[in-house]
Each structure stands twice: as structure tokens, then as C-alpha cells.
Amino acid sequence: MLDNNGSFYIIDAILAIFLLLIVFLAVNTIISLPATDYSYESKDIRTAQDVMELLSGKIDFDDKTFLEKISAILDDGENSKESIREVSEISKMKLDSYNLKNYRLTENNILDGEVLASSGDYKKATDVNVASRTYGDYSYTLSIWQ
Numbered sequence: 522m523l524d525n526n527g528s529f530y531i532i533d534a535i536l537a538i539f540l541l542l543i544v545f546l547a548v549n550t551i552i553s554l555p556a557t558d559y560s561y562e563s564k565d566i567r568t569a570q571d572v573m574e575l576l577s578g579k580i581d582f583d584d585k586t587f588l589e590k591i592s593a594i595l596d597d598g599e600n601s602k603e604s605i606r607e608v609s610e611i612s613k614m615k616l617d618s619y620n621l622k623n624y625r626l627t628e629n630n631i632l633d634g635e636v637l638a639s640s641g642d643y644k645k646a647t648d649v650n651v652a653s654r655t656y657g658d659y660s661y662t663l664s665i666w667q
Contacts, residue, residue, distance in 0.1 A: 569665040572619055573652035576663070587615060588656040591637075595659065600631060612638035623666045629653075630660040641666070 576587040585593070591608045598604025612626050616638050623641030627634055643649075646666035653662045 569650035569652040569663055572616070572621070572624075572665065573654050573661075573663050575619070576615070576661075577654045577656070586656070588654055588659075588661055592656045592659045595628075595631070596657070605632070605635060605637070609637050613640075616640070621665060625664045627662050627664075628659055629662055630655075631658055637661075 579586055591611060594608050594611075595604050598607070616624050616626060617640070621640065623643075623646065624639065625636060625641075625643050626638040627636050643664070643666075646664075649664050649666045651662060651664050653660065655661070
């Protein structure tokens with residue numbers, strides 16, 4: 522014959538194990554839920570910075586950076602309309618190669634805010650992401666928006 526106290530202890534132990542199993546599964550579910558990803562909010566900000574880094578970075582020590590090349594063209598042409606036009610064409614081709622829809626590259630120091638390359642309507646832009654770099658006397662600003 523079974524002892525009544527023994528059967529209650531067995532049922533109590535099974536219920537306790539079942540309760541621990543439920544708690545374990547609940548905690549495991551909460552831990553495995555994906556965290557809220559806030560990176561989408563700063564993605565565009567990084568895009569402007571990333572593109573400017575590409576324009577100002579060297580592949581190896583023998584190369585000139587893109588900003589160095591266009592600064593040399595402007596400087597050699599003494600900031601003439603022809604040199605600005607040449608830099609505008611080169612800049613537009615370069616920025617289009619990055620598949621950017623809306624952008625604006627300006628020179629702020631020597632050319633007083635001259636737009637070198639642009640795509641999209643800047644006046645209707647919202648959430649504009651900006652990155653700036655300087656090469657020599659020239660200061661370039663890249664703006665990217667949605």
C-alpha cells in the first residue's frame with residue numbers, strides 16, 4: 522500500500538518541476554525575442570559620413586584622394602568656371618557611382634558655397650545628413666537626404 526503522504530510529495534514534486542519548466546520556457550522566450558533595432562534611424566547619417574570617407578580616403582599611399590584630385594583641378598585652374606565645370610562633372614559621375622538618389626556636394630571656403638554636384642530637390646529635403654571634409658584651403662560639404 523502506498524502511503525498518502527508519499528503520493529502527495531510525488532504530486533508536489535511533479536507540480537514544482539512543471540512550474541519550473543514553465544518559468545524556464547517563459548524566460549527563454551523573452552531572451553530570444555529580437556531586440557529593437559534602432560540602427561535604421563542612424564543609417565542615413567552614417568551614409569553621408571561613409572560616402573565622405575570614401576571621397577577622402579586613399580587606397581594606397583601612391584593614390585590621390587578624390588578630394589585631393591578635385592582640389593588640385595580647382596587650384597590649377599585658379600577656380601575658373603572651366604575648372605569648376607570639370608570638377609562638377611567628375612563629382613557628379615563619382616557620386617552617381619555610389620547609387621545616391623538625393624545628394625549635394627558644395628565647396629564652402631574658397632567658392633563661397635558653390636554647388637559642385639547635385640541630384641534631387643534640396644529645397645524639399647527633410648532629414649538632411651551632412652558630412653564635411655577639408656583639403657588644403659577647400660572645404661567640402663556633402664548633404665544626403667531621402
